[in-house]
Amino acid sequence: xxxxxxxxxxxxxxxxxxxxxxxxxxxxxxxxxxxxxxxxxxxxxxxxxxxxxxxxxxxxxxxxxxxxxxxxxxxxxxxxxxxxxxxxxxxxxxxxxxxxxxxxxxxxxxxxxxxxxxxxxxxxxxxxxxxxxxxxxxxxxxxxxxxxxxxxxxxxxxxxxxxxxxxxxxxxxxxxxxxxxxxxxxxxxxxxxxxxxxxxxxxxxxxxxxxxxxxxxxxxxx
Amino acid sequence: xxxxxxxxxxxxxxxxxxxxxxxxxxxxxxxxxxxxxxxxxxxxxxxxxxxxxxxxxxxxxxxxxxxxxxxxxxxxxxxxxxxxxxxxxxxxxxxxxxxxxxxxxxxxxxxxxxxxxxxxxxxxxxxxxxxxxxxxxxxxxxxxxxxxxxxxxxxxxxxxxxxxxxxxxxxxxxxxxxxxxxxxxxxxxxxxxxxxxxxxxxxxxxxxxxxxxxxxxxxxxx
DNA sequence: GTCTACAATTTTGTAGACAATATAATATAC
DNA sequence: GTATATTATATTGTCTACAAAATTGTAGAC
Numbered sequence: 348x349x350x351x352x353x354x355x356x357x358x359x360x361x362x363x364x365x366x367x368x369x370x371x372x373x374x375x376x377x378x379x380x381x382x383x384x385x386x387x388x389x390x391x392x393x394x395x396x397x398x399x400x401x402x403x404x405x406x407x408x409x410x411x412x413x414x415x416x417x418x419x420x421x422x423x424x425x426x427x428x429x430x431x432x433x434x435x436x437x438x439x440x441x442x443x444x445x446x447x448x449x450x451x452x453x454x455x456x457x458x459x460x461x462x463x464x465x466x467x468x469x470x471x472x473x474x475x476x477x478x479x480x481x482x483x484x485x486x487x488x489x490x491x492x493x494x495x496x497x498x499x500x501x502x503x504x505x506x507x508x509x510x511x512x513x514x515x516x517x518x519x520x521x522x523x524x525x526x527x528x529x530x531x532x533x534x535x536x537x538x539x540x541x542x543x544x545x546x547x548x549x550x551x552x553x554x555x556x557x558x559x560x561x562x563x564x565x566x567x568x569x
Numbered sequence: 570x571x572x573x574x575x576x577x578x579x580x581x582x583x584x585x586x587x588x589x590x591x592x593x594x595x596x597x598x599x600x601x602x603x604x605x606x607x608x609x610x611x612x613x614x615x616x617x618x619x620x621x622x623x624x625x626x627x628x629x630x631x632x633x634x635x636x637x638x639x640x641x642x643x644x645x646x647x648x649x650x651x652x653x654x655x656x657x658x659x660x661x662x663x664x665x666x667x668x669x670x671x672x673x674x675x676x677x678x679x680x681x682x683x684x685x686x687x688x689x690x691x692x693x694x695x696x697x698x699x700x701x702x703x704x705x706x707x708x709x710x711x712x713x714x715x716x717x718x719x720x721x722x723x724x725x726x727x728x729x730x731x732x733x734x735x736x737x738x739x740x741x742x743x744x745x746x747x748x749x750x751x752x753x754x755x756x757x758x759x760x761x762x763x764x765x766x767x768x769x770x771x772x773x774x775x776x777x778x779x780x781x782x783x784x785x786x787x788x789x790x791x
Numbered sequence: 792g793t794c795t796a797c798a799a800t801t802t803t804g805t806a807g808a809c810a811a812t813a814t815a816a817t818a819t820a821c
Numbered sequence: 822g823t824a825t826a827t828t829a830t831a832t833t834g835t836c837t838a839c840a841a842a843a844t845t846g847t848a849g850a851c
């Protein structure tokens with residue numbers, strides 16, 4: 348399964364380490380240290396860092412270095428706004444085509460429901476697997492519209508979103524609540540109540556925003 | 570003015586060569602040839618290519634090479650849909666904050682109005698300058714909402730959009746028409762008619778889509 | 792004459808080395 | 822004792838060189 352090149356592999360590794368806060372906000376990514384840790388050379392690492400920079404996962408200061416980007420309330424609100432914009436637009440697209448059956452999304456939700464509780468494991472690999480499954484639901488939803496550019500964009504902001512979701516999922520019962528909201532949303536789509544589904548979506552997003560907001564303000568996690 | 574690193578400089582150069590179709594869709598970007606042409610080495614070029622890939626300007630096929638991405642009707646419709654989504658959402662944000670004065674956007678429009686006619690010059694550098702000025706109007710509009718993530722995303726799709734606009738601007742009087750539409754839009758914002766402005770925006774985008782559509786179908790340009 | 796297999800060449804992918812700049816640490820002056 | 826300047830170190834930025842894989846061309850067999 349090692350068909351990918353070094354850049355792609357190290358990219359995914361770094362991405363997930365940042366999401367689960369194994370690489371913490373503000374941390375300086377020393378190119379020599381990291382390339383040695385991962386057993387690779389600097390060029391593919393640098394290529395990966397440039398891609399991460401595009402996703403706003405890291406920030407590069409010329410001639411100084413590359414740092415893990417900070418988590419801030421402003422940034423979180425921006426990501427949430429953007430997410431709301433895209434997801435709501437997707438519902439509009441589904442409505443326009445009257446697409447009610449979303450087998451890929453359903454399947455993703457089912458997989459997410461089968462995840463163990465507590466959701467956040469102390470095991471790094473386990474946490475990464477969980478975060479991936481939760482991400483999948485939303486990515487599939489956007490993909491079901493058939494607009495591949497939208498999928499790309501959503502996927503891109505999804506990485507940042509996942510960092511905040513990692514905070515969110517530490518909150519008791521947040522995962523269950525989230526899954527319930529998702530199920531309700533899908534049911535409304537299935538019965539063709541697209542506008543209601545959109546409202547439900549907005550409510551869910553605003554709810555999670557409020558929850559995470561407090562955590563960020565009080566620096567409870569990360 | 571050469572304060573940027575090699576990657577950033579070559580990135581911008583390649584981006585603009587792709588936009589004005591100096592590097593044509595499907596063209597194979599041979600790393601050795603291009604790095605020699607630009608008088609640089611391969612590593613910074615590769616970093617730039619990975620960034621361009623994120624912007625969908627080029628496509629990389631592992632172990633085969635990097636190619637200038639194709640222009641297609643499907644892609645153009647997707648970019649236009651996404652653009653409409655973002656710009657309309659920006660108007661909503663402006664409405665929510667009741668922001669009517671957009672000095673940056675006005676100034677950008679003024680600069681665009683002062684461009685010579687015919688808009689598309691045979692001179693490469695001149696064409697690039699013109700495309701930049703036209704891009705500015707939209708970028709400033711999104712920036713005026715204060716959502717920096719949205720600006721990043723818009724800027725990102727803006728490069729692809731510019732490739733299609735380059736086709737559009739070859740059409741007689743399209744630039745004047747476009748400037749008039751933009752002026753009308755700004756006036757509606759100024760008087761607080763946000764919803765009307767949004768309608769105007771949608772009309773403008775759909776109009777340009779129809780125009781470019783035919784060109785793409787008949788392979789008139791590029 | 793065409794198809795297949797092998798070899799040569801081109802090109803991507805990766806590694807390692809060098810150069811330039813920023814940071815730090817230490818020494819000297821005030 | 823503090824502040825500044827200078828030197829030393831470490832790190833980014835860039836280039837050159839090597840390894841692996843893919844493509845292309847040629848030769849041989851059917």
